Amino acid sequence: MSANNVKPFTVFVEGNIGSGKTTFLEHFRQFEDITLLTEPVEMWRDLKGCNLLELMYKDPEKWAMTFQSYVSLTMLDMHRRPAPTPVKLMERSLFSARYCFVEHIMRNNTLHPAQFAVLDEWFRFIQHNIPIDADLIVYLKTSPSIVYQRIKKRARSEEQCVPLSYIEELHRLHEDWLINRIHAECPAPVLVLDADLDLSQITDEYKRSEHQILRKAVNVVMSSPNKHSPKKPISTTPIKITPHMRIL
């Protein structure tokens, strides 16, 4: 719940590895009416001194189950964390963990069918018993070859051995989930942004998406007379859909 007991407008930022999710979220740090839950990967890299991400990449058959089980916990924690603001932006969700990453390691037999069944049962149990708010998904759509280059360039130590085929498969799974809707449920409308654009152009794209994402916040701020002025006032100009941007 937000400060005035209204559920925050909850946005998941999704996209392939290296699609710019963290950069996108950081763009919204300038607004005081937004709670940002960013970089879950840093929790996976340091659980009581253990780097689960590294263990998972080094020996997936041994560690994928443990890793995904911890990812689910961190995601559930982010979903359930109260936000004192009218808008909550989250990097990833339980849904991309299940429909993209767990799906991938099930299909390539990294997981034993029994391990997959346990993760899937947890996911279903959570879905049916714990409220997970979702109002909008921002999909940072990229080409696999472009994010592959970015991943090589940023050189995160655990991702040194990531092959292009892994990025391509994750791309297909994101598309099947968010665009083609052929394989799983999609919990909210999807705003698609062209995240192949380089950093100078993408900032304009982010700016345009502000209207869509903050629309709810505008309503809340305007209907709340005691509210302090936001760090940066949220513009009420109607959203302009650009050629790079569409809503599904």
Ligand SMILES: Nc1ncnc2c1ncn2[C@@H]1O[C@H](COP(=O)(O)OP(=O)(O)OP(=O)(O)O)[C@@H](O)[C@H]1O
């Ligand atoms: N269930 C999962 N959810 C997210 N990442 C996972 C999952 N399983 C494995 N990973 C790995 O965790 C790492 C983090 O990927 P993620 O896309 O979440 O962050 P990122 O690459 O830092 O995002 P960006 O560059 O878009 O800001 C990747 O190496 C990915 O393969």
